[in-house]
Amino acid sequence: xxxxxxxxxxxxxxxxxxxxxxxxxxxxxxxxxxxxxxxxxxxxxxxxxxxxxxxxxxxxxxxxxxxxxxxxxxxxxxxxxxxxxxxxxxxxxxxxxxxxxxxxxxxxxxxxxxxxxxxxxxxxxxxxxxxxxxxxxxxxxxxxxxxxxxxxxxxxxxxxxxxxxxxxxxxxxxxxxxxxxxxxxxxxxxxxxxxxxxxxxxxxxxxxxxxxxxxxxxxxxxxxxxxxxxxxxxxxxxxxxxxxxxxxxxxxxxxxxxxxxxxxxxxxxxxxxxxxxxxxxxxxxxxxxxxxxxxxxxxxxxxxxxxxxxxxxxxxxxxxxxxxxxxxxxxxxxxxxxxxxxxxxxxxxxxxxxxxxxxxxxxxxxxxxxxxxxxxxxxxxxxxxxxxxxxxxxxxxxxxxxxxxxxxxxxxxxx
Numbered sequence: 001x002x003x004x005x006x007x008x009x010x011x012x013x014x015x016x017x018x019x020x021x022x023x024x025x026x027x028x029x030x031x032x033x034x035x036x037x038x039x040x041x042x043x044x045x046x047x048x049x050x051x052x053x054x055x056x057x058x059x060x061x062x063x064x065x066x067x068x069x070x071x072x073x074x075x076x077x078x079x080x081x082x083x084x085x086x087x088x089x090x091x092x093x094x095x096x097x098x099x100x101x102x103x104x105x106x107x108x109x110x111x112x113x114x115x116x117x118x119x120x121x122x123x124x125x126x127x128x129x130x131x132x133x134x135x136x137x138x139x140x141x142x143x144x145x146x147x148x149x150x151x152x153x154x155x156x157x158x159x160x161x162x163x164x165x166x167x168x169x170x171x172x173x174x175x176x177x178x179x180x181x182x183x184x185x186x187x188x189x190x191x192x193x194x195x196x197x198x199x200x201x202x203x204x205x206x207x208x209x210x211x212x213x214x215x216x217x218x219x220x221x222x223x224x225x226x227x228x229x230x231x232x233x234x235x236x237x238x239x240x241x242x243x244x245x246x247x248x249x250x251x252x253x254x255x256x257x258x259x260x261x262x263x264x265x266x267x268x269x270x271x272x273x274x275x276x277x278x279x280x281x282x283x284x285x286x287x288x289x290x291x292x293x294x295x296x297x298x299x300x301x302x303x304x305x306x307x308x309x310x311x312x313x314x315x316x317x318x319x320x321x322x323x324x325x326x327x328x329x330x331x332x333x334x335x336x337x338x339x340x341x342x343x344x345x346x347x348x349x350x351x352x353x354x355x356x357x358x359x360x361x362x363x364x365x366x367x368x369x370x371x372x373x374x375x376x377x378x379x380x381x382x383x384x385x386x387x388x389x390x391x392x393x394x395x396x397x398x399x400x401x402x403x404x405x406x407x408x409x410x411x412x413x414x415x
Contacts, residue, residue: 004109005121007089007133015135016040016084017123018077019091020070022231023254025160025181026153032185033145039136041091044077048233051076052388058111065355065386066227067104069234071111078117085117091136094126105131145188147258148196151292152184154253155200159207159306161239165248166212176206197299204304218406221342222251223335224353225361228386230254235353236392238399245403250347252309252338255293259312260334262286267325315341322371323364330360336368339381343372349380349406351399356387380406 007015017034021027021043034041048069055072074090077083090112094105105124112120124131125138156177163173180203187193220242228234229251239249265282269275293312300308319325319337327333335352342350352369354361366383373379382402384395 004131005119007121007123007135009135011089011121012038012135015087015089016042017089017091017136018042018044018074018083020073021045021233022227023153023157024232025156025177026150026254028181029149029152029184029188030146032188033142033149036145036189037139037142042083044073044080044082046073046076046233048236051233054079056388058115059107061388063107064358065388066225066231066234067107068388069231070104070227071108073233074108075111075115078112078115078120085120089121089123091123091125094124094131145193147289147292148193149184149188150254150258151196151296152180152199152203154255154309155203155296155300156180157251158253158309159204159300159304161249161251162306163207163210163212164243165217165246166215168211168213172210173207176210180206196295200296200299201303204300204306207306208304216410217246217248218349218403218410219250219347220247220403220406221338221347221350222249222353223338223342223350224365225331225355225358226254226257228353228355235386236395238351238353241396241399245400247349247403250342252315252341255289256309256312256315256338257331257334259286259289259293260328260332262289263316264325264328264332267328271326310341310345318344322368327364330358330364332360332364335361335364336372339365339368339372339379343376343379348376348378348409349402350382351402352381352383354383354385356385356390378409380409 017039019027019041027043031041031043051069051072053072054076055068058071058075059068061068070092074092078085078088090108092105092108105122108122112118112122121133123133123136160173160177167173184193184199192199222229222238232239239251242249262282262285265279266286269279290312293309297308297311300306315334315337316325318340319333322336322340323333325333339350339352352361352365354365369381369383372381380402382398384398386395
């Protein structure tokens with residue numbers, strides 16, 4: 001017997017759906033894709049301090065840091081007065097895995113009940129059949145367009161990170177990025193949106209045209225738990241801080257995480273002898289995403305001077321040389337693989353972002369740092385914990401120390 005309020009087909013017509021923010025570029029495009037299919041998606045922006053304050057009112061402070069911020073953001077939206085609680089639904093992903101993220105939805109419903117918002121339905125976005133909502137259907141057509149939006153977002157994020165630290169005129173990169181998010185959102189209902197190669201070429205051309213300084217900058221990779229890795233709210237605007245400190249940010253796109261999730265089903269089948277339509281579907285999905293990634297890499301190499309991302313098959317191979325691929329709780333082997341890929345590609349300075357007490361991150365993040373440093377002594381890796389009790393100044397001071405060590409390594413190398 002279901003014990004949650006269902007989002008019905010009738011609600012779809014006039015309800016606003018609020019989702020937590022994470023990837024500003026990607027979500028800006030996906031928002032308009034969902035509008036085509038009749039869903040009015042919106043986000044509530046605010047400060048980390050505001051979301052933490054509201055989150056700590058709603059859930060226990062020992063809970064996972066992303067849960068506190070995400071639930072705080074959604075509760076703050078309902079209390080802001082910008083949305084009618086009787087015509088509002090909330091949306092959150094639900095993995096169904098062993099990570100505490102699978103329980104965010106139940107904690108959110110508990111917070112809604114406590115706050116007097118029991119009438120607000122919470123839509124679970126999942127691929128495991130955990131919950132069903134008649135008013136929200138992730139159809140193949142909708143999913144396909146969302147995946148295309150994801151690759152556009154990955155490309156814009158990837159090349160903008162290679163432009164921001166070097167731009168002659170502050171703000172030029174952001175203007176180009178904002179233009180392309182707006183343009184892709186506008187054409188998302190037209191055939192132009194599906195002309196991926198053509199749009200890739202135009203995106204690369206516009207970012208290449210930004211006037212830049214040709215100076216050496218220290219490169220810093222960001223890895224870690226998916227929310228604090230990508231969300232400016234979750235990591236105290238880490239990318240902006242690094243740019244202010246004179247660094248170039250290197251961060252793999254969310255496409256890698258999607259391929260990691262799909263390839264894990266195939267790995268399970270190999271390790272435990274599982275088979276079935278679900279495994280076959282994941283195999284096909286993985287090959288589709290991998291083909292799309294290779295297409296993006298090829299376009300970057302052919303039509304620009306930007307450095308291209310690493311093929312995911314190579315990333316997976318790097319992990320398998322260090323650990324069994326059955327280690328897949330949370331970010332699992334992907335976290336170690338991303339650190340290895342960064343160091344091997346010349347990005348020796350790495351920040352591992354993790355919620356305090358996140359067991360998978362402590363094992364495959366902190367737990368593998370010593371091993372990585374033994375093989376790659378030039379690597380400069382630091383783990384930064386994010387928690388309501390963690391002071392931003394302490395986090396930034398640790399990062400500054402890592403940057404100072406990185407600069408010293410560059411001077412020694414060039415001496």
